[in-house]
Amino acid sequence: MSSYFRRQLAEYVEYHRDPWNCAMHVFGIAFLFLAAVLPLSLWPITVFGFQTSAATIAVVPVLIYWFLLDFALGAAILGAAIMLLSVAAVIVSHATTAGMWSLTAILIVVGVASQIVGHRVFERRQPALVDNPTHLLLGPMFVMAKLFIALGFRRDLAIIIQGQPRGATS
Template structure:
């Protein structure tokens, strides 16, 4: 039993309908997640399992994988595989970093965080003309990385009936939002 993909995706999609805002999010959301996990590497415990070193960031990615697969199995597998693989590669790359490299790593990850968040707020304020979804539901932060994959997959023709149902619900939600805004 999964999560209703139409309602779940549409609740996110109604905040991301402008093409420029979508493009910003397609780039920034993966960078925000990956840089957040890298920042966590600096401030959390590490457990050496032999095959990899587990930390809070990697554990969080495994939990998110379950959520993503509950929304849509294929996109969940693809999204989770991407985020976990990149994280493991970055973790391996910086496993034996000296103090200067480790400090630079934190600086770069933090710069990605700040820059991407600013770009997303610009995308919402300037192009979407609507507050970010996370202001209505903070949990959107955790599911947005899967929505990036669904967005790309829908664009490539994945599950066209579901995509169409999502688009109808998104359009209705945006109309409702605009009507409510006019009435205020």
Template sequence: MKTLQQQLGNYGLYHRSKRNVLTHLLGIPLIVFAVLCLLARIQIPLGGLVIDGGQLIVFVSVVYYLMLSVSLGLIMAVLLTILLVGAQPIAAMAFTPWLTISVGLFVFGWILQFAGHYFEGKKPAFIDDISGLIIGPLYVTAELLFMLGCYKKLEQQVTDIAGPTKP
């Protein structure tokens, strides 16, 4: 398994434009939220317990993030749980509003993503490496933390791999 620095650095190779990163700060959370809204409607019986698809994907994602970094994994656990709690009422809606909201958010999130990659002049990272789909949410969280002055050493390690950010 690649290290946290390698994962973020490789993803960062496709995200050096500030405009691209900014579109991702909104687009990726919208996509994740939309996916959780869609998956939260799927009921999965586990013994005497019933979980939904959103809970399962959050659990699996958080385990992966924790393997990369305990502190970032815990931050992701909190953020994904907040998104999941917000997704539950939407998943409980009647079919048409649930699907309209979920798909609408999903499409809008991807429009933002592709607009950002237009500014970047590069294709999305997941085209070359499917792991970009799980690294994307971690990357935007890390970028936001970098903007807040946190994780300076990690920021430098990512920049060493991906290069400097461009205006």
């Protein structure tokens, strides 16, 4: 874990203390990611002889960024991204263009609404990205870090996010 990521995560956590807000983020982030890649999944691209989509190409830089912040979390997010890119590919292969755009709009509305509700209702403060726009890219890392901690992995992340590892006594 880079020291930059450690500092950013510690700052991000201050905006995400309420468990309901964190739950809203799981859905909101997944919906917004899917909404971002869905339209790009319409455009096939051939790279080095392999058929892919503009969505896959667009995701690569942010995946590299996440790997650089923390390799294990980045690898887990890669797995989630592959799943969401696959879902997007299935949707565009079965939906009309109008249907795909309608679904994209719904995903954006529900994704943004879940973030707003999480912060306004449960956290009672503005989202972290209002104060620091780079936090837009930390959401997926935070959600994956919470999953790792819940599964009993990454005591180093638990110290940052929870203040002490689960099961530790003061």
